[in-house]
Amino acid sequence: MKVLLSRRETVKLLILAELMRNPECNQRDIARKLSITPQAVSEHFKELVSEELINVVHKGYYVVTEKGKEWLNRNLFDLHMFTEDLISKIYSSSVLALAREDIEEGDTVEYWFEDGFVYVRKSETGNGVATGDAEEGEEVLVKPTGAFTPPQKGEVVIFKVPMVERGGSKAADVEQLEKLIMGKRRHVVVAMGLEALVTCRKAGVEPIFFGAKNVCIEASHHGSGVIAVVTESVMEDLVRTLIEEGISFDIVDGSKQKD
The missing domain is CATH 3.40.1010.10 (Tetrapyrrole methylase, N-terminal domain)
Structure with missing residues (x-):
């Protein structure tokens, strides 16, 4: 997990990712986005050019090369595998949710994201089991037994x-x-x-x-x-x-x- 162990590698990934997401951005835009000085960004760009991960389009503007895309893809895949494993371990323990109705310990329940919170209700085909009692509106811990859909960004x-x-x-x-x-x-x-x-x-x-x-x-x-x-x-x-x-x-x- 080299990209997380080295600040230089982390910044490299963030710069390449930003250039892929927004090809029109320049060094100043990226410096502001990453909260680092323009001088520091300039040094990182020099390294990326020397490593043939990006090419200069014109002064201040760059494009990610095929080599850069391969580097980005490889490291993003490593990050994906790392986060998938971590998330599965987090949610294999318990989830704290707000009860939409009275819940009893041992009830099969469904839990989901809505309006920024996790809610839970009784359901025979649910994705969790309540580990305690809760009245409507109270918090309760849920032991996951099935898939959980992450929230979509709110409007x-x-x-x-x-x-x-x-x-x-x-x-x-x-x-x-x-x-x-x-x-x-x-x-x-x-x-x-x-x-x-x-x-x-x-x-x-x-x-x-x-x-x-x-x-x-x-x-x-x-x-x-x-x-x-x-x-x-x-x-x-x-x-x-x-x-x-x-x-x-x-x-x-x-x-x-x-x-």
Whole structure:
């Protein structure tokens, strides 16, 4: 497992993976994505070129060679086998879930991911066995006996709010936001930008404000839907991160329609 034992090899894999996912990215983009200095990235790129894993397209832009693809494929396969073995060992022990109904120890149950949480209910053809009693809404440990489908990334709906120079929350369509939230009651609501926070409060919702972008990303990765109320001045940063994380999103214009 050389790629996990050497920081240099790990960075090499991440750079090649990013070039495969996004051929239009340059050194500066990758430095920002990996949180390392442009100088350090430049040194890594020199090594990759010398090892014939990438070729220069034009200044600052590169393409992965066939040799690079083979290197990436080999190491990703090793990682896949490692993680498959680790995950099977983790889930062969027990899973903590929220009971959708009263559960008794020894019940055959079905457990699944929904809205960012693992839930469990009784089922004759389930994929686990309850190891304790739980009333509806309580937590319970489940011993897996069958396959478990990992969560799909949750949808993100971006509700764009005008900057204060263009009216801010006064120019936002609060009624439209209320309807959006009512129609997606189980979605996490976050706000980015003061205008967005005020708009949420006008809609009768106290959103997650501090650390909102990180919450948005983490919630989606755990399968929870997210409504991100975002001031237009900071929307580009969120959109860029969502694209980098492979999370799909829709943008809703939250401005009041002019008569």
